[in-house]
Amino acid sequence: MTRPSLTLVEPSSPQQVLREAVQSFVQRGRARNLAPRTLEFYTQRLGAFARWLEEQGRNVAPEDVTPALVHGRTSPLANM
Numbered sequence: 728m729t730r731p732s733l734t735l736v737e738p739s740s741p742q743q744v745l746r747e748a749v750q751s752f753v754q755r756g757r758a759r760n761l762a763p764r765t766l767e768f769y770t771q772r773l774g775a776f777a778r779w780l781e782e783q784g785r786n787v788a789p790e791d792v793t794p795a796l797v798h799g800r801t802s803p804l805a806n807m
Contacts, residue, residue, distance in 0.1 A: 741786040742777070748789040749773040 739747070752773065756766050776797070780787050787796070 741788040741791075742781050744788050745777050745780065745792075749777055 749770075753766055753770050756769060
């Protein structure tokens, strides 16, 4: 009997994990039958936030996103 081989997986960057979390959030909304415009809004806003974090050089994992970070003065979500 042969043993299955193990494949090493490169750890994902915090940015990649955040992008995947955004995609997962939108997919769950789609599964809950949220309105298309609501899903579009979430996709645009959360995508802009993730891009802003990358542009700022901030390696933030989803569990590190706090209200203070979201509502920071320079965040694209600050004026919501």
